[in-house]
Amino acid sequence: MTAFWRQVGLNYVNYSSICARVVRQVLKEPHKAAAASRDQSLMKSSSWENGKIVKTVGSGAAAEQQ
Amino acid sequence: MAAAVLRQAARTSLRLQQCSRLIAASHRNYADMAFTFASPYDVYYKDAKVKQIDVPTFSGNFGILPDHVPTLAVLKPGVINVTEEDGSNKKYFVSSGSVTINDDSSVQILAEEAHPVDRLDAASIRDGMSKAQQQASSAASETAKAEAQIAVECYEALQKAVDA
Numbered sequence: 001m002t003a004f005w006r007q008v009g010l011n012y013v014n015y016s017s018i019c020a021r022v023v024r025q026v027l028k029e030p031h032k033a034a035a036a037s038r039d040q041s042l043m044k045s046s047s048w049e050n051g052k053i054v055k056t057v058g059s060g061a062a063a064e065q066q
Numbered sequence: 067m068a069a070a071v072l073r074q075a076a077r078t079s080l081r082l083q084q085c086s087r088l089i090a091a092s093h094r095n096y097a098d099m100a101f102t103f104a105s106p107y108d109v110y111y112k113d114a115k116v117k118q119i120d121v122p123t124f125s126g127n128f129g130i131l132p133d134h135v136p137t138l139a140v141l142k143p144g145v146i147n148v149t150e151e152d153g154s155n156k157k158y159f160v161s162s163g164s165v166t167i168n169d170d171s172s173v174q175i176l177a178e179e180a181h182p183v184d185r186l187d188a189a190s191i192r193d194g195m196s197k198a199q200q201q202a203s204s205a206a207s208e209t210a211k212a213e214a215q216i217a218v219e220c221y222e223a224l225q226k227a228v229d230a
Contacts, residue, residue, distance in 0.1 A: 003124075005216055008208045012140060015216055016162035016178050019143050022198075022220040023161040023179040026190040031181065038107070 099132040100172040103146070103158070105180040110158065111148070119173060120147040121165050122223075130165075130173055137167040141177060143223035145230070157183040159227050161220065188228045195221035 005015055024035040046056040101119060103111040119130045122144025125137075141163040148156045163177035198221055202214035 005212045008212045010209065010212055010216075012162075014213075018213055018216045019161035019220045020178040022194065022217050023143070023159065023181065023224070026187055026194055026221075026224055027181060027185050028187045031185050032187075035179075 098171060099130070100170075101148075101175075102173070103148070103175040103177075103180070105160075105163075105177045108180060110180065113172075116148055116150050117153070118149040119175070120145075120149075121175065122146070122160075123165060130167060132171050134167050134171070134173075136169050137165065139165045141165060141175070143220040145183060145227045146175065146177075146180075157227075159183050159186060159224065183227055186224060186228050191221060191224045191228060195225065 003015075021039060024032070024039055027035055044056060046053045048054065099116060100113040101111050101116045102113055103109075103119075117131075121128060121130065121139070122142045123139035124142055125139045127144070141160050143161050144159070146158045146160055148158070150156065158180050159182075160175075160177040161179040163175065163180070166174045168174075195218065198214055198217040202211060202218055205211035205214050
């Protein structure tokens with residue numbers, strides 16, 4: 001009985017980060033502001049070709065909302 | 067004759083030692099459950115002594131008492147209810163994470179986001195829920211749909227937590 005998200009190729013880490021983002025967005029102030037700083041991009045990776053950046057991919061809330 | 071008496075004495079004291087070791091072993095901390103519960107940013111309990119912990123996991127919602135069978139489980143969005151030594155109940159909402167119950171009765175709950183239930187805002191939950199439901203119905207790819215459905219499930223758990 002696989003979870004529906006596993007069937008489309010997501011793993012628990014993806015699941016966890018989506019749930020964590022949801023929880024951060026429903027907190028009361030001032031906790032919400034404190035949590036917002038945690039929601040930012042943790043990693044950014046750029047692929048290069050011929051000495052120029054071709055594509056940049058970030059992780060974190062910004063990427064999830066795309 | 068004296069040698070025989072001495073030997074008896076030696077055997078008796080050895081028996082006494084063995085008995086007391088057995089008794090000590092059987093009094094192995096029956097009421098102790100070292101409970102650790104934290105998220106990366108907040109530590110709520112650290113090797114604390116509590117009576118019971120109720121956890122929402124993918125293997126079901128269960129209560130953990132001292133001497134629970136060793137278990138590894140993964141958290142679902144939901145409320146963790148800690149019954150402390152004095153009988154009071156503390157509730158925390160967790161987004162996700164893991165539960166580990168060891169052979170020595172120690173319990174570790176590591177959550178990605180964990181907050182006391184009174185930090186949740188009911189209005190934001192209702193708004194977020196309707197937005198997530200819209201996203202789920204209008205999603206383009208299977209992946210986007212699954213992601214939106216995960217968010218909807220999380221909002222449902224949040225709604226339940228604030229309604230209670």
